[in-house]
């Protein structure tokens with residue numbers, strides 16, 4: 388069958404070799420998947436999820452038992468006091484924006500300790516001028532860069548001793564940078580360090596792409612609030628849109644009152660029939676994240692064998708589902724992404740091209756032949772058109788489809 392997809396004998400043979408190399412890694416992924424699945428099922432049973440929770444509300448959305456119970460399920464899984472899980476969030480960026488505007492006031496300082504945050508936050512923070520940015524409201528932004536892929540512990544201590552910081556942001560996934568993503572153990576270590584100098588600075592984690600990659604989530608290691616997208620890991624490829632904010636009760640309340648209305652908060656917001664999909668999504672998420680990880684591991688070994696610089700390596704411990712491949716060649720990056728599109732179930736005849744996308748500084752090419760527009764828990768691959776021409780590949784609802792996508796991309800690139 389692979390030949391019918393235009394995959395050459397040579398690449399098929401290579402993929403068979405690779406699957407032997409990566410078997411031990413798959414075993415570890417399966418173990419984590421098993422653990423997280425039990426965690427999810429336990430939360431469903433504890434909250435007595437029933438048919439009635441799939442009902443929808445419209446209009447104001449008062450008394451939406453399904454929505455409220457779904458939020459309890461998320462809170463239990465993430466070990467949060469409370470959670471806000473809503474389709475009214477347009478994206479992960481929107482949820483991060485709501486959280487930042489909810490927690491910060493004029494004169495406050497926000498400090499990122501993982502360098503410059505994700506590109507789409509530039510205009511939110513005011514790194515790129517925008518009349519609606521946090522900066523325009525008098526919120527200050529500072530950052531401390533990572534050194535050798537680790538936190539700059541000294542600088543963090545120095546800064547916290549100097550004057551009050553309101554909020555520290557830790558972005559675990561690498562975004563469009565070539566640094567490593569941040570493992571849960573490292574989140575734990577830096578939070579302990581921060582707490583030596585400041586007991587109550589709000590520690591907020593951008594958890595995009597990291598959920599269910601390991602057995603623990605950031606709230607279990609001392610973070611105050613975490614934010615992520617439902618068209619990434621926790622949506623399991625089924626949630627049609629939305630995002631979540633989970634953590635301390637008072638912070639979730641502030642976020643809810645910013646998303647909706649002061650005084651109304653979590654009480655309003657019609658679910659419009661998506662609760663069942665959100666629940667089904669998180670139910671599938673441990674397995675879908677495992678498939679994404681396997682696809683990434685396969686790609687990592689394949690491209691490494693073909694002589695490309697990959698990060699992480701196939702047998703490295705992972706913190707997120709993202710696989711970097713440095714092509715050092717604009718054309719190869721474009722061809723690889725186009726090949727991913729060709730291997731997709733949706734829009735496989737479209738050819739993605741680099742484009743000036745809103746929110747991004749360089750031209751970006753994005754391959755996403757996805758059921759849900761822009762969903763990157765589905766096999767997707769994107770890259771800013773700048774040296775070292777790195778592809779950021781992630782997702783794969785099943786390993787089998789993910790593998791075919793990678794083979795098609797490699798074939799097209801070669």
Ligand SMILES: *Cc1c(COP(=O)(O)O)cnc(C)c1O
Pocket residue numbers: 477478479480481505507558559560561562593595596616
């Ligand atoms: C994807 C992502 C975001 C933004 O999420 P969208 O849903 O694309 O707006 C923010 N931070 C990180 C690290 C991400 O990977």
